[in-house]
Amino acid sequence: MFGGLFVLAGIGMLLINYVLVNQIVPDAVGFVEHFEGTAPQPKTTTGPVTDPLDGGVIIGEKTSLIQSFRSSTMQTLLIASGIALIAAGAVAGLLGWLMAGRALKPVHTITATARRLGAESLDRRINLEGPPDELKELADTFDGMLDRLATAFDSQRRFVANASHELRTPLAVQRTLIEVAMADPTASPELLRLGQHLLHTNERSERMIEGLLVLARSDQGLVSRLPVRLDEVVDAVLRSAAGMAAEEGVTVASRLDPRLVIGDQVLLERLATNLVHNAVRYNEPGGSVLVQVSDTPALVVTNTGPVVPADAVPGLFEPFRRLARTRGASRDGAGLGLSIVRSVVQAHHGRVYAEPNAGGGLRITVYLPVTGPVPARSHRPAIESPDAPATLEA
Numbered sequence: 001m002f003g004g005l006f007v008l009a010g011i012g013m014l015l016i017n018y019v020l021v022n023q024i025v026p027d028a029v030g031f032v033e034h035f036e037g038t039a040p041q042p043k044t045t046t047g048p049v050t051d052p053l054d055g056g057v058i059i060g061e062k063t064s065l066i067q068s069f070r071s072s073t074m075q076t077l078l079i080a081s082g083i084a085l086i087a088a089g090a091v092a093g094l095l096g097w098l099m100a101g102r103a104l105k106p107v108h109t110i111t112a113t114a115r116r117l118g119a120e121s122l123d124r125r126i127n128l129e130g131p132p133d134e135l136k137e138l139a140d141t142f143d144g145m146l147d148r149l150a151t152a153f154d155s156q157r158r159f160v161a162n163a164s165h166e167l168r169t170p171l172a173v174q175r176t177l178i179e180v181a182m183a184d185p186t187a188s189p190e191l192l193r194l195g196q197h198l199l200h201t202n203e204r205s206e207r208m209i210e211g212l213l214v215l216a217r218s219d220q221g222l223v224s225r226l227p228v229r230l231d232e233v234v235d236a237v238l239r240s241a242a243g244m245a246a247e248e249g250v251t252v253a254s255r256l257d258p259r260l261v262i263g264d265q266v267l268l269e270r271l272a273t274n275l276v277h278n279a280v281r282y283n284e285p286g287g288s289v290l291v292q293v294s295d296t297p298a299l300v301v302t303n304t305g306p307v308v309p310a311d312a313v314p315g316l317f318e319p320f321r322r323l324a325r326t327r328g329a330s331r332d333g334a335g336l337g338l339s340i341v342r343s344v345v346q347a348h349h350g351r352v353y354a355e356p357n358a359g360g361g362l363r364i365t366v367y368l369p370v371t372g373p374v375p376a377r378s379h380r381p382a383i384e385s386p387d388a389p390a391t392l393e394a
Contacts, residue, residue, distance in 0.1 A: 002100065003093025010085040014078075021077060025070055106135040110142055122150040160216045167209045175202050214270055214340050222347050227371070228265045230272075231256040231293045237272040238291060241280060249285040250303075252276075256293045260371045263348040271344040272299065274337040275364055279303035283361070298350070298368040305361035313354050313362075317342045341366075 106128050113126050125146060128139035181187065182195040238254055245252045261268060279289040279301050287304035294300075319339045338354070341364075345352040350368040357363055 002096030003089060006092040006096070007085065007089040010089060014081045014085055017081065018074070018078060022074060025073065106130070106139060110139055114142070117146070122146060122153055156216070160213060163213065167213075168206070171202055171206050171209070175199065175206075178202065208336070214267070214344075222264050222267070224264070225262045226265065228261050228263055228268055230259040230261045230268060230298060230368075233265065233269050234272045234276075234291060234293050234299065237269065237276050241273075241276050244277065245280050245289070248280055248283060249287075250280050250283045251286075251288045252280070252291065253288065254291045254293075256291075257295065259293050259295060259298055261298065261348065261368050262371050263368075267344045267347065271341050271366070274341050275299070275301040275366075278337050279362075279364075282306075287361070295370060296367065297365045299366040300363065302357065302363040303361045304357070304359065307360045308356040308362055310356055313356060316354060317352075338364075 106126075109128065110126055113124055116124060125143045126139045127143065128136055130136050178195050178198050182192055182199075187195070234254070235256055238252060241252070276289070276291060279291075280303070283289065283303050283305045289301065289303045292300040292302075317338045319336055342352055345366055345368070348368055350366060352364065352366050354362055354364045
């Protein structure tokens, strides 16, 4: 931009110089008249008209020579000025680029710092050194905003930690009191029915609180990142879900390739647990579930079940959103399963997609950043074929 403005100013100056020089340099006829001291001969004069001061040079030829010299001078002035302007414009553009880059370097620093920021890396600061100009003020304002954000996130983490204890303890006490009352041999059938209902309500409240706490933790980002074998985590989740699959009459198959993820093992385990449990719980008797772990995508969970409308799929990732007709009273959840999945995936800088199957059920695909080679492991889970799935044994 600076180079372009310089070139425009140079073009204007070149035009002004050309006009001024063109006006200062006299025309050929006037120049000859001034030095001849006489007016040109009329055209009706017979014979050659000569100039007595220069030994017989024809006035017409002299005028032509002077006119040619004047035209050549103006053309040379225009060409030389144009070449000088192009060269100076190129130099001005280069110097303007270098100076603008140096002047805007703090802006690139601010941009790079903002791009690296996350809920788990709010300790980064710009700390711009330099004169107290507008960019210094912008950087200091940005650092002050980060200080306030870091304070707010630390306060939220402490709140989640305190809420985890304060909310779970009363529910645990209530569950214990209900179980003690139900264990009384003299308890009436009405009391036992009430106790079962209260236990179910208490269990649902515990699941909801646990889901909200996990959701809040994952939304805050990852405090620490460690190498985690996703295939081993999924294998452990599948083994723990074998009893649920047997009760629901659902066949579970798996294809688990070695896959390393840099992240939080607890959150990754919760991600896999929610996907597997949802695939088993919201299936149909005699249905199937296929769980795949590979390089890309990292995790795919496909299940049979009721037909899911395509327009209802995006809403499943919102908190407390669920398809009512797929849930029975005995399996009513908090509606946080896929919300937690999305939050955990985003905390690991990944993506998650869901799409309905043609015959019913869902296919959920999780993409996570690819890491280095996976270290060898002493054992590997059995890889079941989707054509001949085997029910997992507890």
